[in-house]
Amino acid sequence: MSGDPAVPAPGDLAARQAALVAALVAGGPLPPGFAPAPVDAARRALLRKRAGDVARHWPLLAAGLGPAWPATFAGWAAGRPTNGSLRDGWDLARELRGRGELPPLGAEELATREAASRYDGTRAPRRRRLPALARAGGAVAVQLAGRVRLLRPARR
Amino acid sequence: MTAPADPGAGPAGVGIGWRPEIAGFVAGLPGLRFVEVVAEAVAPHGPPPAGLAELVERGVTVVPHGVRLSLGGAEPVDAARVAHLARVADLVRAPLVSEHIAFVRAGGLEAGHLLPLPRSREAVAAVVANVRRARAELPVPLALEPIAALFDWPDDELDEADFLTEILDATDATLLLDVANVHANARNRGADPLDLLDRLPLERVSYVHVAGGAEQGGFYHDTHTDPVPPEVFDLIRELCARHRPPALLLERDGHWPPASTLRAELDAIAAVSGYPVVT
Numbered sequence: 223m224s225g226d227p228a229v230p231a232p233g234d235l236a237a238r239q240a241a242l243v244a245a246l247v248a249g250g251p252l253p254p255g256f257a258p259a260p261v262d263a264a265r266r267a268l269l270r271k272r273a274g275d276v277a278r279h280w281p282l283l284a285a286g287l288g289p290a291w292p293a294t295f296a297g298w299a300a301g302r303p304t305n306g307s308l309r310d311g312w313d314l315a316r317e318l319r320g321r322g323e324l325p326p327l328g329a330e331e332l333a334t335r336e337a338a339s340r341y342d343g344t345r346a347p348r349r350r351r352l353p354a355l356a357r358a359g360g361a362v363a364v365q366l367a368g369r370v371r372l373l374r375p376a377r378r
Numbered sequence: 379m380t381a382p383a384d385p386g387a388g389p390a391g392v393g394i395g396w397r398p399e400i401a402g403f404v405a406g407l408p409g410l411r412f413v414e415v416v417a418e419a420v421a422p423h424g425p426p427p428a429g430l431a432e433l434v435e436r437g438v439t440v441v442p443h444g445v446r447l448s449l450g451g452a453e454p455v456d457a458a459r460v461a462h463l464a465r466v467a468d469l470v471r472a473p474l475v476s477e478h479i480a481f482v483r484a485g486g487l488e489a490g491h492l493l494p495l496p497r498s499r500e501a502v503a504a505v506v507a508n509v510r511r512a513r514a515e516l517p518v519p520l521a522l523e524p525i526a527a528l529f530d531w532p533d534d535e536l537d538e539a540d541f542l543t544e545i546l547d548a549t550d551a552t553l554l555l556d557v558a559n560v561h562a563n564a565r566n567r568g569a570d571p572l573d574l575l576d577r578l579p580l581e582r583v584s585y586v587h588v589a590g591g592a593e594q595g596g597f598y599h600d601t602h603t604d605p606v607p608p609e610v611f612d613l614i615r616e617l618c619a620r621h622r623p624p625a626l627l628l629e630r631d632g633h634w635p636p637a638s639t640l641r642a643e644l645d646a647i648a649a650v651s652g653y654p655v656v657t
């Protein structure tokens with residue numbers, strides 16, 4: 223088993239699993255020997271699964287994009303490993319806001335989330351303890367003593 | 379920790395995967411004796427989600443189904459994840475928990491879903507070691523589910539039947555056989571699904587998963603969001619002709635159909651397997 227160079231050395235399962243996951247979710251190269259088409263089908267299936275998971279955490283963002291949701295999410299998420307569904311949706315909503323492509327429902331969801339929690343883009347969001355006002359796409363949300371209200375809807 | 383003074387009976391008859399979106403539908407199934415709940419979706423210190431607690435009180439068997447343990451990972455299974463699964467088992471008085479023969483993360487990256495293992499002795503050893511680590515901390519037995527894989531590793535030493543049998547023989551785990559996965563793998567590999575049924579230790583099956591899927595891009599995808607195809611019902615019939623499992627469970631995860639459609643699928647599973655209708 224150890225003499226054949228074509229057979230990977232025992233004990234390298236961890237490294238081989240890491241290389242495969244990197245190829246599937248982080249834009250890494252296809253590890254040697256794998257058939258490209260089936261692995262690519264798996265990569266795209268993972269993106270669809272992830273889009274569904276993020277839509278459950280960001281239902282208004284997904285609903286606002288409607289039929290464009292799966293492709294919009296996949297376009298953003300391809301090659302970008304997940305940081306969890308909450309942060310994935312948050313990062314995508316902020317990017318869409320930056321591009322001017324955040325739909326009104328998504329803007330209202332983002333403003334509501336940002337009034338409730340502080341999110342620095344790199345660590346898990348944390349509940350705000352002080353009152354806060356947040357805006358996105360014309361939507362204004364306010365948080366007082368942990369209760370969040372949408373003061374003004376987004377521009378439509 | 380809540381002591382499971384009286385663990386429920388094992389899975390029996392026709393069941394359905396409990397999801398919050400269909401809690402009302404599930405609660406309204408008069409003959410239901412068995413559900414599954416995604417373990418990671420349950421808060422460890424309770425109470426169980428609204429609707430699920432009533433099923434526990436009604437005496438419905440609830441099996442926590444883990445999807446994030448990564449028992450097939452080369453690294454030792456995360457003790458905190460095992461502890462969570464154990465607490466959920468206690469919380470719903472489960473007689474059994476289940477997980478997959480798969481890995482979901484490696485090298486610090488989350489794949490987001492179940493990935494296949496190489497069918498090698500090294501992978502068998504990794505799974506067996508993790509199953510033993512998990513079993514040492516779990517209050518109830520563990521059933522292992524083979525997954526649907528869209529691709530294979532390049533250097534498989536074992537075929538699927540030998541790979542699964544070696545894992546089962548080296549552990550005290552039972553088999554959670556997903557007939558939709560059997561169909562998906564056979565379809566995508568160009569193999570005969572009946573060969574696998576003929577060679578698996580069917581007397582070790584605790585229960586069976588039944589789910590829908592769809593053809594897309596030349597592959598059959600085990601989506602859990604489409605109707606159960608006729609080929610999967612055929613496999614239930616073939617399985618029951620060889621060795622009828624004690625229970626069969628319908629998994630549906632989204633694109634919720636009308637209640638009548640779900641009822642019809644549950645009734646069809648009952649008809650094919652010969653178990654009482656639950657609707």
